[in-house]
Amino acid sequence: xxxxxxxxxxxxxxxxxxxxxxxxxxxxxxxxxxxxxxxxxxxxxxxxxxxxxxxxxxxxxxxxxxxxxxxxxxxxxxxxxxxxxxxxxxxxxxxxxxxxxxxxxxxxxxxxx
Numbered sequence: 001x002x003x004x005x006x007x008x009x010x011x012x013x014x015x016x017x018x019x020x021x022x023x024x025x026x027x028x029x030x031x032x033x034x035x036x037x038x039x040x041x042x043x044x045x046x047x048x049x050x051x052x053x054x055x056x057x058x059x060x061x062x063x064x065x066x067x068x069x070x071x072x073x074x075x076x077x078x079x080x081x082x083x084x085x086x087x088x089x090x091x092x093x094x095x096x097x098x099x100x101x102x103x104x105x106x107x108x109x110x111x112x113x
Contacts, residue, residue, distance in 0.1 A: 016022045 013022070017024070
């Protein structure tokens with residue numbers, strides 16, 4: 001049940017207290033009460049606190065992934081719209097260059113006639 005080191009340390013602590021090498025005053029007693037409270041609270045509620053933190057971490061992760069997915073969809077949509085517009089602009093530039101070339105050739109052809 002108890003570890004041998006724990007029993008030996010408890011025995012040494014008791015001897016040191018008996019010979020008043022360790023003296024208890026209000027601050028020491030208050031600190032011992034606080035550490036005892038923290039220790040027993042951690043042992044009694046440690047698993048439930050751990051589960052609560054795990055649930056919060058999972059929720060944060062889920063929210064982050066949803067946000068990332070929405071951002072990714074938005075960027076993908078903007079990029080495809082940009083490609084469509086870019087394709088339209090380049091096609092329009094090619095068409096306008098063809099029309100300008102046609103008009104130039106037509107002007108030079110009409111000047112020969």
